Amino acid sequence: MVGKVAISAVSLVLVVGVVIGMVAVVHRSDSPDNDKHNMSASMKAVTTICAPTTYKDACVRSLESVANNETATPKDYIMAAILATLDEVKKSFNVTGKTVVNKDDDPYDHMAVEDCKDLLDDAIDTLQASYSSVGESDMHTIQDRANELRSWMTAVYSLQSSCLDQIQKPEYKSAIENGMINATQLTHNAINIIAELSEVLKTFNVPINLQANRRRLLDVGEIGEDGYPTWFGAADRKLMEAHQKGGVAPNAVVAKDGSGQFKTVAAALAAYPKNFNGRYTIYVKAGVYEEFITMDKKQTNVFIYGDGPGKSIITGNRNYGIMKIGTMKTATFSAVGNGFIARGLTFRNDAGPDGHQAVALRVQSDMAAIFDCSIEGYQDTLYYHAFRQFYRNCVISGTVDFIFGMGDAVIQNSLIIVRKPNANQQNTITADGREVARGTNGLVLQNCRIIPEKELFPLRFQIPTYLARPWKAEALTVTMQSELGDLIRPEGYMKWDGANFHQTCEFYEFANRGPGSDTSKRSKEFTKFKVLNAGEAAKYTPGQFLSGSQWLKNTGVPFQLGL
Template sequence: MVSKAVVSTISLILVVGVALAVVAFVHHKNGTKSAGENLSPSMKAMIDICGMTDHQEICQKSLSPVAEKGSMDPKEFIKAAIQSTINELSKSMNFTDNLVKNVSSSARLIKMGLDDCKELLQFAVEDLQSSFSMVDDNDLRNMNDTEKDADLKNWLSAVISFQENCRDEFQDAPEYQSLMTKNLQDASLHTDNALAIVCNLGDILKYFGLEFNIKPSGGRRLLSEDGYPSWLSASDIKVLALQDNGRIRPNVVVAKDGSGQFKSIAAALATYPKNHRGRYVIYVKAGIYDEYIIVQRDQKHVFIYGDGARKTIVTGNKNYRNHKTQESASFSVLGNRFMAKSMGFRNTAGPEGHQAVALRVQSDRAIFYNCRMDGYQDTLYVQAYRQFFRNCVISGTVDFIFGDSATVIQNSLIIVRKPMDGQFNTVTAQGRARKNETRGLVIHNCRIVPEQELSPLRFKIQTYLGRPWKEYARTVIMETTLGDFINPAGYHVWNETSFALETCSYLEYANRGPGANTNRRVRWKGVRVINRREALKYTANYFIHAYYWLKGTGVPYLPTFR
């Protein structure tokens, strides 16, 4: 309590001091200027930078050590913002550790939630460290609309996602949810500030008399002479070239009948070499694999392919009754640059299982091609980072595509199933929590249809395109066929409240079919039909920067419109 009081006092003194400094810039009515002109250039820079954030007092406290040193290097201010976030998040991790030690062993779900929080916050710290290194190692003038700029915003957005995920672990335990919310409050505000500063990098450089280095047209070298992205390793290119010709040579083969090296996918993943570089290819022969798979964070560049989405299937039935939502997943991906082709993922808990995830993706630059995800509520958890789905089938009932990633789903079939009695269907529940997050869900050139069992009841059982899970939820549906069973209102409130109705975004462009008529859509501020120019921002090349990582993978995609 004493330490909190001291911090509060110091914060108050700082706020008052900064407020007086700002006032000092204001002209008096008689036209004279006050002593504020004597503020150092670095202190003025700090005030200007923090003016771009929503939590200015916290920002000024974070950046004041840089200003006090008289630095006029914008890189030092940005690094200070990120470092202060790391410090706050480390405190949150220590608090979570203490909670884990003190929780009763009989409170299994609470302990499970706390363990998940520890892991999520550790991932957040790692992303912050990557962000710090990115700023430290690069000339900020070269980060205008580049892969590095996209990575930086992606990592900081993921930090927010993980903090929100941690809080969500305790939605049925109000006491612990309140504890974690208070515990993460300072870290959340610092993260929000850091992301705001990065999103305003151009203005910050201008303040310091700098400008982005604009490369001449055609100067961006995305592809090497062999047609593959320049960031791919030689071994990766070799694997992808083989994929193009249909002659992939896997590292390991999985077969239930014993004709491969392993009978389970878990056993095959266990052979992933430490510090492996390049693709690690796993071929899974046809069969039903009843096992719970996690591709760990250090298992990067895994490519898993099967004999077809209806032939090679990973299945499970964990659900909300005995597991946390993310722990219910039949298949989870944490390692970056994961690829799956011709695979099926399902959760058979049924509608009565409520939250029951078939596939959870927390992998950056993840690709799913010719795959199938079947479940009911919460089928596909697009948890974080950047993801791409092409030629897939996704089925479910309530919020069955949800999460806080930057995800594009293209040329896919989205099947709405029959829910429990008394329920209505919602295709999406996007989880963007802060306005500066580079997150959202884009459904592009797809078809949204009812399953056979729902079809005769499709006008009795209501189906909506989405509802806002978090305050700045953002979903874009474009060039997609919408069936006649889509409720004309389009979107539904969250749990019968007015939550997020002023801040969420539901955007539609050039959709077709009877469900595409927008005349009777809900009259929320962020529900609107957009023009082609605005829609371009949500195409694959722009929204998830697909030109850096999809071209050359052998997976077809629409760079912009169809």
Template sequence: MAAKKKVAVAGLASVLLVAMVVAVAVTVTKKNGGADSGAAPVSTASKAVQAICSPTDYKATCEQSLSKANTTDPKELIEVAFNATIDSIVEGIKNSTLLKQAAADDSTKQALAICEEVLGTAVDDLKRSGGKLSEIDVSKVDGYVEDLRTWLSAVITYQETCIDAFENTTGDTGEKMKKLLKNARELSSNGLAMVTDITSIISSLPMGNVGSSRKLLAEDEGRILYHKDPSEYESGTEPKFLGKVSRQLLAHVKPNAVVAQDGSGHFKTINAAIATVPKKNNVPFLIYVKAGLYKEHVEIPKGANKIVLFGDGPFKTRITGNKNFAGGVKTFQSATVAVNADDFFARDIAIENTAGPEGHQAVALRVSGDRAVFFNVNIDGFQDTLYTHTYRQFYRDCTISGTIDFIFGDALSIFQNCRFVVRKPMEHQACMLTAQGRVDPRSTGAIIIQNGDISAEPAFLAARPPIDAYLGRPWKELSRTIIMQSNIGGFINPAGWSPWMGNFALDTLYYGEYQNRGPGSNLAHRVHWKGIRQITPQIAASWAPGRAFAGDYWIRATGIPYVA
């Protein structure tokens, strides 16, 4: 049955390609003066290349990358484009290694080390995108589309992260790296455009009851993610700390590792427990962290997938670190907890960066893994508290505190029923809740706050003169943030949103508010930038997690409270 569906997609793709080729051929014929103009005929392969490149923003780069592709198959053409992008990024990695060897200062070396890491992950995302493209199944098309768009958006974000790492470095190494990645960045954007264009056409065509297929997919994958045959578990081993809600889905499961500072568990540190997760793990690995203060920098390595990290509650189990930019550590590397693996789930725990406002950029949690879920987690810091770096992330019943840009990044991150606490910054500083970092018009990145509570700590409210606080500012040109159905405290500046610098991104950002409440929700005196959007009920519904994520099985599989 699956083979038949894949064949159907191949046939459909061929039909789409024919339509595109015809359109391109007509355009080329008209430009060349018609059939009797005497111009040399354009080959079928060339027409196919022009067709596949037609939706891209960098057409010359696209056509050059496909100039040697002797095929009219759209899937093969996109794979050739992916491979060209991989080659270009690999060249950037090689050059970053050479530049690092020649770098004289530590800050530049750190930046180049970040480039090597994130560009390597970008290559991995291109490879898995190519693999996903060859497996497209009509009945699950929405999920395939969303995966491809998510991973290709991440490829773009990772390259941007490399460039950002050179902020405040001396010399011209950052400019050299930007030039080295110019071609790769254009190719990455083109790849996302190709996939978005073709798969959006596939998605719009009637293919039977796709909605039912999505529902079945979600339920089936949920079982695969968090269930085994009950006979594989010992009876009566359900851990009490899992909580009433998760007990329904994780019945009879006992933790793979228990962390306790008093020696009552398997390990005394969280990192020691993580070190036991198999490489390229693909089954749930439960780590229970007993009450205590864990002063360690925790890193979930790439490939250590499906880790479930549980505590005894955010006021009992706390992880703290204090790496910060003022202390010579790059923002990307400052996280107390860094998640680089997929399908990470954390609940009933607290994560904090204790550097204070004097540390400037000091991340408590960085999430660079796909399909991450956080429930009842406190994330505390000051500037740059939560780095929602990339991919898909969902936060429910969490509390996030900070001062400047304390939620930032380019993931599609949705916060449902979360509390946001603005803290007192240093003198002469204003506070911004969000700083979203989208750079490509087709990328999936956005910060969505639904039914949140935006408040401030007493020290902030008592400050004299009063401190300005805003809902957000545009870190990147296409910054996108929506706040809906949330309570907004009266301390928020009536303008609502703050510029980054001058007029940067004010016309190209996408900021919106919908059905908010509280004294700070009055829209009468909001800024009137071109990028401020009027959010209709239909637009608001499209950003609810069940719609925005397309396939949300990974949220429902955790068993946490969730409104799709």
């Protein structure tokens, strides 16, 4: 996971350190009074940095070596927190590596443990990049970079959690879980430390002007008629229009009839050059491609486009219900490399409702943008697994938890189609998996339409359909400025069986319309449910929630950063 985001995240830590180091250096002295002062200053630093954390003992232990350094600056403390987390995640990876599951006797848990290794390896990459890739990116404001770093730490936590979620048998799960306790606690702490970074700076008397040089966020009226921001230059607009029309010369052409360089999408991705720089573009001609694709972490900045949804179709049928394949591995298309962009394609899992968990598209790519695509399935259709993701002008269909994940995701100007489930099932459109309250992750539906498919329409009042249910304790889901059809139950939300997540999750609505938008009868069991005002809703727009002003302009995807 070495990418531009990691570099700029590290720049935050370094810049903070340089500034703070000027005011917080503790001078060496052999006098008892100064020793006492040094100890007091060190303890103040540790206390301040660990104050917002949940696992304070673990936080203090991780900073002990720095606290013993008389000349340590707050930069040293923050870097120590990241390094301690990295060391513990490496230990977790080693524990997982020693967990052996016989493939023939238990193919499910064998694959789950292998997936766990991959996820922890990705977490290690993210932490290493955040720690070691120093000062090579453009500088942003302190607050912007803090949000970026917090997003990466949140993703590290999500990857660890996903590792455990896959494993079923207690003898394997408990061994790995015990080996991950320190890592998850320190990652949790790191998220909270970064979330309160501005307060830490204030404590050390570092002057901060969070508004200085802040990149201007768009508001209503700053989107042009073509859907692009009005402040884009002519060259940028021309490039974006070329992307939209498929006018950019591709690096690889895929065609089933042999008219391209490759007959499969997998072959085109396999041709991704080693140490490639720039945007690797794949054009998928019209056709049905029955494949299972994983775009790995070394395949960054891939732009894959087709002749349009319903024409260029990537499809599979892997599933848990029939095949007993873990959810992560059911995905027809998995995007892991950072900077993934997709346009004009259908991603489909046609396992049907009997397949239960059956993912069409899994995205574990930071700064990913999916535009004008159809994402089709039943249960668990779209898995926004980790990192920042933006969806626009898409059609997403399914039944149970069909938009779910642990990433930072905004779905904008899209059509959400609820399908007919199996007998005795209900429809739950979303299931967010946020676990750390100060994490950056969650799901936002903005200016979308939610409707039933033709087969569900006559049964829409008999088969319950809910906006969301909380997959994890701190789940965050915001539905705003959207048209909600009459299929949405008045109570709006469904509890997660066997859990009390309805008491801790955050489900919000703002300025919705349509017969399903009446909030007067929303379930009172969801104690944190709230109808937001405009100022509160603005926090969940792409500009703020995804720090979209920093990267969306480079995707070629139309977007709106504000309300």
